[in-house]
Each structure stands twice: as C-alpha cells, then as structure tokens.
Amino acid sequence: MVADNSPFEDYEETLREAIVALEALPPNASRTDVIYALGPLSTKAVNLENEIRTRLGEANFALS
DSSP states (O other), X not given: OOOOOOSXXXXXXXXXXXXXXXXXXXXXXXXXXXXXXXXXXXXXXXXXXXXXXXXXXXXXXXXX
C-alpha cells in the first residue's frame, strides 16, 4: 500500500493542466492570459478553501 501524498484529489491532473496551459502561452502573454491558464488550479484552491472554512466555521477560519 502506497500513501497518497497529494494535497487534494486530482492534484496531478489539475497541475498538469495548468502547466500545459502555461507552456502554451507566448512569451509576451498578458497577465489575463496567465490568469486564464491558471483558472482550473485557482478554482480548485477556492473550493478547498471554502470547504475548510465550512468545517472550521467562519470565526475560526478568519486570519488575524
């Protein structure tokens, strides 16, 4: 049995998708192009953050 050290489900697939999208950008890509390329990874991060926020409760989640 091998431990899965991935930080979240579909980690490798999501990261690979972001890398492929970033590598496809031209050298003069705009900031907006980079943001779109990172979209799936960013969406995953937001969803995980919301899940943690729900589990901990808003008061416990807030950073001081």
